[in-house]
Amino acid sequence: MENQTSVTLVNEKLSFDRFREEVLNDYKIACISREASLVARKEVLTGKAKFGIFGDGKELAQVAMAKFFQTGDFRSGYYRDQTFMFAIGLATVEQFFSQLFADPDINNDPFSAGRQMNAHFATPFVDENGEWLDLANRKNISADIAPTAGQMPRALGLALASKSFRTVEELKQFKDLSDNGNEVCFVTVGDAATSEGHFWETINAAAVLQVPMAIFVWDDGYGISVPKKYQTAKSSISEALMGMQKEEGTNGIHIYAVKGWDYAGMCEKFEEGIRITRETHVPVLFHVEEMTQPQGHSTSGSHERYKPSERLDWEREWDGIKKMREWILENMLASDSELGEIEQHSKEFVRENRAKAWEKYLGPIRKQVAQAVELINNLAKSLPEQASQLVRLSSELVSNHEPLRRDVLKSLNAALDLAGDHDGAYWTRDFYNDLLAENQKLYNTYLYNEGPKSAMKVEEVKPEFSEDTPTLNGFEILNRYFDEAFAQNPKLLAFGEDVGQIGDVNQGFSGLQLKYGEGRISDTGIRELTIVGQGIGLAMRGLRPIAEIQYLDYLLYGLEPLSDDAATLHYRTFGQQSCPVIVRTRGHRLEGIWHSGSPMGMVINSLRGIYVCVPRNMVQAIGMYNTLLKSNDPVIMIECLNGYRLKEKLPDNLLEFTVPLGIPEVIRHGTDITIVSYGATLRITQNAAEMLEALDISCEIIDVQTLLPFDVHHKIVDSLKKTNRIVFIDEDVPGGAAAFMFNKVLEEQGGYRYLDVAPRTITAKAHRPAYGSDGDYFSKPNAEEIEAVIKEMMKE
Numbered sequence: 137m138e139n140q141t142s143v144t145l146v147n148e149k150l151s152f153d154r155f156r157e158e159v160l161n162d163y164k165i166a167c168i169s170r171e172a173s174l175v176a177r178k179e180v181l182t183g184k185a186k187f188g189i190f191g192d193g194k195e196l197a198q199v200a201m202a203k204f205f206q207t208g209d210f211r212s213g214y215y216r217d218q219t220f221m222f223a224i225g226l227a228t229v230e231q232f233f234s235q236l237f238a239d240p241d242i243n244n245d246p247f248s249a250g251r252q253m254n255a256h257f258a259t260p261f262v263d264e265n266g267e268w269l270d271l272a273n274r275k276n277i278s279a280d281i282a283p284t285a286g287q288m289p290r291a292l293g294l295a296l297a298s299k300s301f302r303t304v305e306e307l308k309q310f311k312d313l314s315d316n317g318n319e320v321c322f323v324t325v326g327d328a329a330t331s332e333g334h335f336w337e338t339i340n341a342a343a344v345l346q347v348p349m350a351i352f353v354w355d356d357g358y359g360i361s362v363p364k365k366y367q368t369a370k371s372s373i374s375e376a377l378m379g380m381q382k383e384e385g386t387n388g389i390h391i392y393a394v395k396g397w398d399y400a401g402m403c404e405k406f407e408e409g410i411r412i413t414r415e416t417h418v419p420v421l422f423h424v425e426e427m428t429q430p431q432g433h434s435t436s437g438s439h440e441r442y443k444p445s446e447r448l449d450w451e452r453e454w455d456g457i458k459k460m461r462e463w464i465l466e467n468m469l470a471s472d473s474e475l476g477e478i479e480q481h482s483k484e485f486v487r488e489n490r491a492k493a494w495e496k497y498l499g500p501i502r503k504q505v506a507q508a509v510e511l512i513n514n515l516a517k518s519l520p521e522q523a524s525q526l527v528r529l530s531s532e533l534v535s536n537h538e539p540l541r542r543d544v545l546k547s548l549n550a551a552l553d554l555a556g557d558h559d560g561a562y563w564t565r566d567f568y569n570d571l572l573a574e575n576q577k578l579y580n581t582y583l584y585n586e587g588p589k590s591a592m593k594v595e596e597v598k599p600e601f602s603e604d605t606p607t608l609n610g611f612e613i614l615n616r617y618f619d620e621a622f623a624q625n626p627k628l629l630a631f632g633e634d635v636g637q638i639g640d641v642n643q644g645f646s647g648l649q650l651k652y653g654e655g656r657i658s659d660t661g662i663r664e665l666t667i668v669g670q671g672i673g674l675a676m677r678g679l680r681p682i683a684e685i686q687y688l689d690y691l692l693y694g695l696e697p698l699s700d701d702a703a704t705l706h707y708r709t710f711g712q713q714s715c716p717v718i719v720r721t722r723g724h725r726l727e728g729i730w731h732s733g734s735p736m737g738m739v740i741n742s743l744r745g746i747y748v749c750v751p752r753n754m755v756q757a758i759g760m761y762n763t764l765l766k767s768n769d770p771v772i773m774i775e776c777l778n779g780y781r782l783k784e785k786l787p788d789n790l791l792e793f794t795v796p797l798g799i800p801e802v803i804r805h806g807t808d809i810t811i812v813s814y815g816a817t818l819r820i821t822q823n824a825a826e827m828l829e830a831l832d833i834s835c836e837i838i839d840v841q842t843l844l845p846f847d848v849h850h851k852i853v854d855s856l857k858k859t860n861r862i863v864f865i866d867e868d869v870p871g872g873a874a875a876f877m878f879n880k881v882l883e884e885q886g887g888y889r890y891l892d893v894a895p896r897t898i899t900a901k902a903h904r905p906a907y908g909s910d911g912d913y914f915s916k917p918n919a920e921e922i923e924a925v926i927k928e929m930m931k932e
């Protein structure tokens with residue numbers, strides 16, 4: 137009996153010691169993080185970094201949140217989360233400063249290799265061959281982006297993946313990607329960013345879908361200078377969301393309101409809420425109120441300009457770290473001097489790590505400077521007439537205390553200009569070119585996958601047709617293809633408006649939900665933005681989503697996450713994250729202001745980093761799907777709306793044949809003029825070519841097939857060499873994708889050298905197409921107009 141009591145006492149003492157240790161460790165991380173914010177701001181003000189945005193005032197909530205972030209979990213957050221990153225051990229203070237200095241060495245800034253502003257974190261999801269890592273055994277940070285609430289749509293997909301892994305039988309085998317769907321997606325968002333439609337659409341979709349998402353609203357009362365009363369109904373996001381509160385027998389979300397200075401209270405509520413969402417997949421939202429911004433929003437301004445003095449006083453009084461200190465003393469967890477030691481140590485620790493990061497950043501540049509100076513000085517010896525100017529260049533470079541890579545190149549370039557063709561400049565030129573190549577690698581790589589998972593490396597396999605190959609409607613061919621593809625690849629998921637029960641508005645998925653289940657082929661609400669986000673998040677977790685946008689016109693609603701998130705993901709993580717989402721949509725050539733769009737200029741200009749496929753028929757589309765499913769890059773596939781009922785032959789090797797990207801196809805051979813087009817317009821162009829044939833004008837028609845990438849082997853210019861005349865036709869607005877093709881062929885491919893007459897574009901009118909057949913005829917390019925333009929060109 138006595139023994140037992142003493143064992144219990146020892147255990148209690150141990151657990152108290154452990155508790156105390158944990159609290160003091162959290163206090164230490166909070167102090168270090170605060171110090172990092174203070175020092176980093178000074179770095180910007182003294183010019184060592186360009187811009188800074190920090191997590192001061194948000195420390196306590198983040199050390200609390202970090203306690204419940206388990207291996208396998210995901211975070212989709214924003215720029216205030218440095219403390220969380222320090223607390224879970226995925227960022228060091230040194231790395232934080234390396235990113236602040238824009239250090240392009242991935243070993244120093246492991247999140248973005250200097251490509252992102254500070255506090256934009258990420259962890260690797262794929263290896264250098266593009267294979268998915270064992271995310272179930274890692275803590276995962278999806279790469280941050282700066283657009284407010286831009287992290288929300290993607291979070292839906294990251295969370296939904298857990299549900300898919302838990303409920304879809306075929307997915308249970310992927311143990312490296314999920315532990316039975318136990319992973320929670322932690323989402324952080326600012327109070328003002330909850331004003332964005334992104335926030336509301338995501339919360340609603342999460343509440344409907346019931347996915348494990350824990351949303352933390354960091355409420356510091358302001359979005360830069362604009363206070364809550366102008367942002368949020370009732371000035372409280374938790375109040376405003378009350379109708380979404382989950383009740384017995386309903387879907388919905390759990391809502392908690394906590395105070396950002398109340399360390400113990402937050403630990404308790406976070407523990408409960410996260411356990412519930414992990415177990416039940418009911419989303420949870422923590423409204424963390426009464427947070428502060430001790431240094432204001434960012435380095436770009438001062439909050440004294442817009443916060444009333446009472447607010448500033450209140451922020452000082454209710455500073456989280458100050459409150460945690462008081463709480464530790466009240467509960468006798470540490471003495472004043474122990475805390476003083478922690479605070480002092482934090483200051484030194486941050487100072488040391490800042491210095492290390494700066495040295496690592498500057499070291500390689502100093503080496504370049506030294507080498508450049510030596511080369512320029514040597515050049516001066518062999519060029520006596522330019523010697524004084526050259527020596528001045530090198531001494532200017534030496535005296536630059538914070539040189540940039542570009543300063544070295546500028547000096548070398550000026551030296552080379554002075555040297556002209558002189559042989560003595562050989563090594564200087566050589567060094568200059570080496571540096572250009574090195575910087576190109578640092579700054580201009582990884583827009584797309586470049587390794588084995590590049591779509592550009594997929595070999596062409598031709599479709600095969602046998603004697604008894606049936607001829608079917610385009611939509612029927614697609615339907616057979618999706619059926620076979622879903623049977624073969626368990627990671628394939630498809631969703632969108634009307635995709636589930638009726639199998640999409642053109643029946644590509646007809647009957648397939650019944651066969652493969654709602655977990656794989658599903659209807660969504662009308663919410664293009666989060667359909668795209670759902671696709672991005674699922675793809676990042678190693679699945680192969682086909683996210684359907686019902687009509688190309690409505691892509692505008694989903695364009696932001698495609699442009700800001702999907703298109704930049706591979707680039708902004710230096711190739712460490714990929715999202716092979718397939719956005720499937722249909723467009724061109726119908727009649728009326730809506731459902732008829734072909735805004736391809738908008739698409740290609742906003743989506744560099746995504747491939748853009750414009751197949752002329754469904755067999756070509758399938759070949760492209762096959763290519764894409766072997767690779768890791770995101771894509772938008774624009775099927776021809778008026779192609780679903782056109783007859784095509786069904787290939788025998790439906791799952792095997794591939795259409796390589798960036799390879800145009802000559803679909804009509806001719807000798808007088810090259811016509812370049814794509815998609816639905818090709819059929820109009822063919823009609824025109826037949827009319828012209830009767831007039832003895834021979835047209836060569838080229839289908840570019842993909843706009844991004846565009847004619848990688850310069851096939852079009854080969855045609856132009858033969859015909860010496862070229863016209864680019866599409867149904868975009870003037871100056872849209874036709875102008876892009878014009879630029880590619882004439883400038884990049886050097887096509888201007890082979891022209892006998894002025895090159896032309898034929899496009900739709902600048903206004904939206906009017907309704908009805910006549911509306912279409914007079915708004916979009918028609919065969920007679922094409923005939924007239926080409927006749928004119930032949931006369932020139």
Ligand SMILES: Cc1ncc(C[n+]2csc(CCOP(=O)(O)OP(=O)(O)O)c2C)c(N)n1
Pocket residue numbers: 216282283284325326327328329330354356358359360433
């Ligand atoms: C879409 C978009 N609009 C505007 C901005 C500029 N901006 C950056 S942060 C910010 C305020 C965000 O406030 P809040 O969401 O409360 O987060 P906090 O910075 O206060 O933590 C604004 C307007 C942006 N980054 N993205």
Ligand SMILES: [Mg+2]
Pocket residue numbers: 326327328354355356357358359360
């Ligand atoms: Mg705010």
